[in-house]
Amino acid sequence: MCFNALFMTIKKVLLLCLLAFCFSFNLHSQILEPVKWESSVEKISDTEFNLIFTAKIENGWYIYSQEESDGPLPTYFEYKNQEGNYKLVGETSEPDVKPKYDKIFEIDVKKFEGEADFIQRIKILNPALKQVEVFLSHQICDDQKCILQDFNFNMSLDGSEVAKEEIVIDERSKKLSEELNLNVTGWDKYEQQTVEEQSNLSIFFLGFLGGLIALLTPCVFPMIPLTVSFFTKSASDSKKGLFNSILYGFFIFLIYVLLSIPFHLLDSLDPGILNNISTNVTLNIIFFVIFVAFAFSFFGYFELTLPQSWSAAMDSKANKIGGFIGIFFMALTLAIVSFSCTGPILGTLLGSSLTADGGAMQLTMGMSGFGLALALPFTLFAMFPKWLNSLPKSGGWLNTVKVVLGFIELALALKFLSNADLVEHWGLLKREVFIGLWIIIGIGLALYLFGKIKFPHDGPLQKLGKGRITTGILVITFIIYLIPGLTNTEYANLKQLSGFPPPMFYSLYDKASDCPLDLNCHKDLSEGIAAAKLENKPILLDFTGWACVNCRKMEEQVWSTIEVYDMLQDNYIIISLYVDDKKELTEKEQFQYLRTNGTVKNIETIGDKWGTLQTINFLNNSQPYYVLLDHNMELLNVTNAYEPSADAYLKWLKTGLENFKK
Numbered sequence: 205m206c207f208n209a210l211f212m213t214i215k216k217v218l219l220l221c222l223l224a225f226c227f228s229f230n231l232h233s234q235i236l237e238p239v240k241w242e243s244s245v246e247k248i249s250d251t252e253f254n255l256i257f258t259a260k261i262e263n264g265w266y267i268y269s270q271e272e273s274d275g276p277l278p279t280y281f282e283y284k285n286q287e288g289n290y291k292l293v294g295e296t297s298e299p300d301v302k303p304k305y306d307k308i309f310e311i312d313v314k315k316f317e318g319e320a321d322f323i324q325r326i327k328i329l330n331p332a333l334k335q336v337e338v339f340l341s342h343q344i345c346d347d348q349k350c351i352l353q354d355f356n357f358n359m360s361l362d363g364s365e366v367a368k369e370e371i372v373i374d375e376r377s378k379k380l381s382e383e384l385n386l387n388v389t390g391w392d393k394y395e396q397q398t399v400e401e402q403s404n405l406s407i408f409f410l411g412f413l414g415g416l417i418a419l420l421t422p423c424v425f426p427m428i429p430l431t432v433s434f435f436t437k438s439a440s441d442s443k444k445g446l447f448n449s450i451l452y453g454f455f456i457f458l459i460y461v462l463l464s465i466p467f468h469l470l471d472s473l474d475p476g477i478l479n480n481i482s483t484n485v486t487l488n489i490i491f492f493v494i495f496v497a498f499a500f501s502f503f504g505y506f507e508l509t510l511p512q513s514w515s516a517a518m519d520s521k522a523n524k525i526g527g528f529i530g531i532f533f534m535a536l537t538l539a540i541v542s543f544s545c546t547g548p549i550l551g552t553l554l555g556s557s558l559t560a561d562g563g564a565m566q567l568t569m570g571m572s573g574f575g576l577a578l579a580l581p582f583t584l585f586a587m588f589p590k591w592l593n594s595l596p597k598s599g600g601w602l603n604t605v606k607v608v609l610g611f612i613e614l615a616l617a618l619k620f621l622s623n624a625d626l627v628e629h630w631g632l633l634k635r636e637v638f639i640g641l642w643i644i645i646g647i648g649l650a651l652y653l654f655g656k657i658k659f660p661h662d663g664p665l666q667k668l669g670k671g672r673i674t675t676g677i678l679v680i681t682f683i684i685y686l687i688p689g690l691t692n693t694e695y696a697n698l699k700q701l702s703g704f705p706p707p708m709f710y711s712l713y714d715k716a717s718d719c720p721l722d723l724n725c726h727k728d729l730s731e732g733i734a735a736a737k738l739e740n741k742p743i744l745l746d747f748t749g750w751a752c753v754n755c756r757k758m759e760e761q762v763w764s765t766i767e768v769y770d771m772l773q774d775n776y777i778i779i780s781l782y783v784d785d786k787k788e789l790t791e792k793e794q795f796q797y798l799r800t801n802g803t804v805k806n807i808e809t810i811g812d813k814w815g816t817l818q819t820i821n822f823l824n825n826s827q828p829y830y831v832l833l834d835h836n837m838e839l840l841n842v843t844n845a846y847e848p849s850a851d852a853y854l855k856w857l858k859t860g861l862e863n864f865k866k
Contacts, residue, residue, distance in 0.1 A: 238262040239344050243357045248325070252293065253361055255336065257281070257322040264346045266306075269314035270298060270322075276306070276313060279342040281324065289333045293325040307347045328361070335360050373804070377795035380807070384797070384817045388831075390839035411570035415577025420605045424538075428581050446587060448531060453579035455535035460575030464568040485786060488624040488751075495617030502610030504603070504661035603661045604672070611649040615642055622706055626750035627786045635706045636713075639689040639698075642705075646683040650676050702760035704753070720759040721769065725778035729817075732779030737835050742864040744776045744857075745831040747818045749784040749811075754846045755828040758853075765850040771857050781814035783827060789813065832860035840864050 239261045246254040259267055268276045281296050299320050303312035338357040418424055618641055625633045651657045653676035655665045688695035692713040709715050719725035726732035736743045748755040762768055787810050797805045797816055807813050832840040840860040847853045
């Protein structure tokens with residue numbers, strides 16, 4: 205019974221993770237609302253009423269029964285303020301349907317399509333009661349993805365109008381809001397496609413690589429043989445020891461996946477919230493300071509650890525409880541104890557995911573890869589105990605790994621400071637300054653690897669090992685690769701690093717324009733449209749960001765190719781709209797935008813304006829995002845996103861140009 209209960213709990217947790225994956229994917233591809241809810245009240249007598257909730261569901265989507273199951277989350281109603289006011293008569297009724305097979309959850313389950321009524325009868329206890337508040341949450345899926353939604357209903361019992369907070373938008377705000385609507389046409393001509401900005405699988409493998417690196421740190425590596433030996437020797441038989449090791453590894457994986465779930469909750473509040481976080485100046489500076497602290501911790505000047513009482517408490521629970529739950533607390537203890545080594549690597553993963561364009565989904569994939577890599581050795585070595593003999597002995601090389609990671613953390617810290625600098629246009633870290641600092645950090649790392657400098661925890665270096673020499677040569681090669689980036693020549697475009705250093709036009713050298721690759725571009729929509737009409741050229745609407753890694757990759761790896769560059773320069777008017785630009789609009793330009801869900805967004809910065817314009821007109825809030833338009837705001841081709849193939853991007857541009865000429 206204990207095992208079954210634990211298994212069902214694990215299954216539910218994994219299901220929540222799956223739903224978070226699906227929900228996050230939807231938010232970053234487009235904004236969907238496939239079910240509309242309506243509510244009404246039916247009077248039965250002076251004291252009894254039926255509360256009716258009607259779901260109108262788009263074709264191909266389903267909502268699920270209120271019954272608990274091993275598959276989808278049930279539809280849930282919460283009737284508020286019952287005490288002393290009213291009571292429920294029976295349960296909330298729902299359509300009587302037979303279970304059907306569900307492709308996502310691979311079980312038979314009750315689900316509703318088209319339209320579904322849910323009815324709850326109530327009995328009034330307080331004659332003065334005028335309205336009832338109800339909270340509804342449900343899951344809606346098609347055959348590929350799922351969305352979580354919730355609604356609040358205020359239902360009048362006597363037919364009087366329900367009191368609502370009135371949102372007043374002044375005329376100036378209404379007028380400026382209307383100007384954001386471009387009235388784009390031509391959607392019916394092209395089947396719009398969504399291109400993921402970065403492969404979630406690649407993020408998973410990067411997280412997996414981070415977990416492998418964490419295994420080679422002094423906080424984790426010595427724990428592998430100790431923990432495996434504990435499970436294999438303390439169990440009454442080898443099979444039980446193997447099972448416990450597998451469960452221990454699974455719990456390690458699960459803990460790191462669960463750490464990413466709060467970011468999905470943030471994402472569900474506002475599709476653009478993670479983008480706002482990633483470009484937040486204060487947050488980027490905080491990340492910079494934290495990464496510098498991580499670096500000096502790895503150098504050995506101090507230790508970053510979670511409170512010892514936490515690990516002691518977890519260890520105590522593991523010893524007292526035992527069994528499956530005890531193994532979970534053992535895994536949690538490992539996560540806490542190893543934080544001084546895993547924390548900086550996780551911080552890198554967190555910061556990189558939030559400053560990319562995939563937000564919570566990429567973070568979860570990265571954390572999953574990290575947790576899997578960290579968990580695998582504890583399972584594999586339990587399955588094949590003889591492999592333990594092949595493990596290298598702990599020693600000074602573990603500290604060398606930490607110091608090397610410290611230099612890497614220091615280099616990555618500059619990226620966060622650069623993000624803040626770009627968004628605020630401070631001019632502190634121009635491209636050449638950024639690359640110069642990376643060269644200095646690289647020289648420091650090379651000197652360390654060749655034994656010329658030491659750190660507090662380094663012992664005497666008898667001779668240079670092959671690992672140090674090989675890594676040192678690789679570092680020197682990387683430094684040589686960086687040097688042309690300091691020049692004002694054609695070789696300054698370090699394509700393999702696109703997205704990390706500031707853009708090429710953010711330079712100490714005088715540039716022909718502040719546009720990518722010195723192309724002719726406009727950063728104001730009205731000016732760009734006027735120029736397109738004057739020169740009789742089509743428009744390339746470029747939704748981009750100062751801190752957008754994939755935007756830089758597109759500019760420096762795709763736009764820089766001769767054919768694409770010439771096509772853009774000769775045949776298009778580029779309008780680059782930076783959705784993360786924190787420069788404030790003038791007081792006259794600032795306004796309030798009323799969203800379709802009844803909430804208000806304050807348009808205070810340039811980025812607020814362009815980000816809202818993108819969401820209104822294209823139901824998309826990811827960058828880069830490219831749209832080809834004529835002068836009447838009619839689409840000339842499918843919209844495009846991150847397209848690493850220069851040939852495919854050129855073909856897309858040519859098609860748009862041909863359609864414009866027609």
